[in-house]
Amino acid sequence: MDTQTKGIKAHLAAHMRDFGLLFALIAIMVFFQIVTGGTLMRPVNITNLFLQNSYVIIMALGMLIVIVAGHIDLSVGSVMGFVGALAAVLIVHYNMPVAVTVPICLIAGAAIGGAQGYFVAYWRIPSFIVTLAGMLVFRGLSLWLLEGQSVGPFPKSFQIISTGFVPELFPASWGEGLAMLFDARKFNVLSFALGLAAAAAVIRMGLQARKRDMDYGIESEPAGLFWTRTLIVSAAIVFLMFKLSTFRGLPNVVVTMGVLIMIYAFVTERTVIGRRIYALGGNEKAAKLSGIKTERLTFLAFVNMGVLAALAGLVFAARLNTATPKAGFSLELDVIAAVFIGGASMSGGSGKIIGAVVGAFIMGVMNNGMSIMGIGIDYQQVIKGLVLLAAVFFDVYNKNKQG
């Protein structure tokens, strides 16, 4: 074997997890695209896919941090439902303005997360127990708030949190021209332009990271592999955004989500506080003896989770245009599954934001694809369960093999 193919093989083996995840997502998308006869990738469905999964992804960001810190949060589904209910009651029953309700709801989320984090961090009660209690408490409280009824509808200004679209910035004639060119009914130039920009950014950042690695003599990815991966990712972005542009353009919630993903990826990978969270999850005692305030950090991880669960609750309520006592039911399982599929370790200390996001998309595409195919909810659960198990098994198997 010549050295080049050997390099590629070694690199693939060492980064099996990252590549595996990416290819799994692509394979799943291709699979459902074929078996649904092309429905999966229809612009309207892609728009739906984003809307349907936005709240799972938003919560997965917080869950990743909680799991990296060595904990778990079972209450997020309930908290999300509770905050949605709170928003509905405030807006619909008390006529409170949206601009006041939204901050109140986010603060409520922070308080809920803080209360749970307090018991976990300062009283050292296992997070599993505390958040299991939280799950029951907030499920009950949403029922009580809503008095068992659905409350709605919301005013337009609230709905746009989810269902609004970013307004077109470019002249209408551009859109018309491009629509003709691509043989589409309409064309949103802004989303397509953003897609191109995002793809360019991915390539640029990849090249920068690669150059840095080389400068430090870190064994970097073989060039062929790097370009394959980067081009697939950027092509996928452009493709998806193209699809969105031929429908109604960029949903607001995709922008929120994209910004949050970037912020959290940055915080976890590039900041002092992010570093400390990984240290805390990796070895709490050593982290503590290195001067890290482990209790406070744990507490903050839960506060953050509470805020994101609240945001997800608002997004969800806005999308359904009503708050129901069932909202968020068992959603915590999807969120946790997404994080583990994305490669986080149960014992804490490892996992990446981007992994959790891809994990959430894998779950989302499967949900969506299976629904289109008309597979019953019973089989859907079985299949999702097996996929989760397979992903984690793959992880453990790889780790063992590397010894």
Add this chain to the structure above:
Amino acid sequence: MTTLLEMRDITKEFPGVKALDQVNLAVKGGEIHAICGENGAGKSTLMKVLSGVYPAGSYDGEIHFEGALAQFQGIRDSEDRGIIIIHQELALVPQLSIAENIFLGNETAKAGVINWHEANQRTSALLKKVGLKESPTTLIDSLGVGKQQLVEIAKALSKDVKLLILDEPTAALQEGDSRKLLDLMLELKAQGVTCIIISHKLGEVRYVADTVTVIRDGRSVSTLDAKAGLSEDQIVRDMVGRDMSDRYPARTRRAGEMLMEVEDWNVWHPEHSERQVIKDIAFNVRAGEVVGIAGLMGSGRTELAMSIFGRSYGRGITGTVKLHSKEADVSRVDRAIKAGLAYVTEDRKSLGLILDETIRFNTTLAHLEGVSKGGVLNANAETKVAEDYREALRTRTPSVFQKVGNLSGGNQQKVVLAKWLNTSPEVLILDEPTRGIDVGAKYEIYAIINELSAQGKGVVMISSEMPELLGMSDRIYVMNEGAFVGELSADEANQERIMSLIVNE
């Protein structure tokens, strides 16, 4: 004597590292065979190959045991053949009792029901054999490292052992305990058990070994006959590949102005609040001074250090810590660090490092302020810091992006040291800084200590190795049962005086 074990041309590679390169090892039945070599030479890896931790096929070469080719797929296979390994990192379950640990996976059960009476009886017999006076129902948690080691051996003896492998069994032990363990090995040898021992303590190697195999950089360089009288210098020469005349670098003493004063220090046990662990301790460190703290295992030295360092141990703490004659706030670890203290923990794996992370990650962890601006990390600055320490401390690793868990013990210790040097402390408290470290690396660490004191920093060194304390300290406090029982200057101090201070109490 016949050859019991032969390992031929063993080669084992990890990504980026060739840990073993055609190593040969021949062990005769009934002997004690020592393996010596610097940190990272490949000793532990060789033993892991032998015991099936790295299964057949994951390495090149052949293992012949009792004359037949052995291809172990896992530890179970090698154990079935009577090869028992006691790893460098002890592997007992802390929440279980001695008896439960000894029979773990090997329970004395009938139809799935454990016969505790029999288990406890057999455990008692085994404990007697290894000279451990504890009840079989004692929890491992409550035992010191030395006793845990004996439990590990008792566990090995509970199986049908033909070849017992001990990877640095005495690294964490006091001299008295080490001697007991070595005598136990000699006794086992008399009963026909063959032993392989890995140790950096060459005095011990000379005491027990019949044959010594030296490994350097993943190659077996020599096999020495120790029965005919072997000098430590001979072993060292093969280990490091050159002559090494001095074990301690020359040190010029210069005690400057007062740096740290600890007064009326009292600490109570974190769980049993009526038990006072540290009693009225007062001591001081001057700039440029190396102050040793001597004492037996369990005398409270680590507890003293940890209670000072951000109250990381104990409760009800009273007393003052002064730095430059001003009272310092050491009530939390981050404050203690800011005040100028650093504490290199005794147990580097569970308290000092994050094993799954890289050298770079660990090096900067206690002082992230130094490599960040406005809370944002600067990757280049981090790499530079890690690289600088790698060079300064001569840490052996292909790159600072290696996982710390993959480093050998000595190199891990250097990473811990780097982490604390990076906080630019004024007083550095070192708790067993050379545990499990080879002679060459020890010398390097001593040299670093000297350099720090030359820069006017104060060093407090806790060590169970008497020669090291005597060789390095300017002043030695002797500690026993939570109190200081004496103070000796370097000229007054010797092993006998220290021991007599401890015993007289």
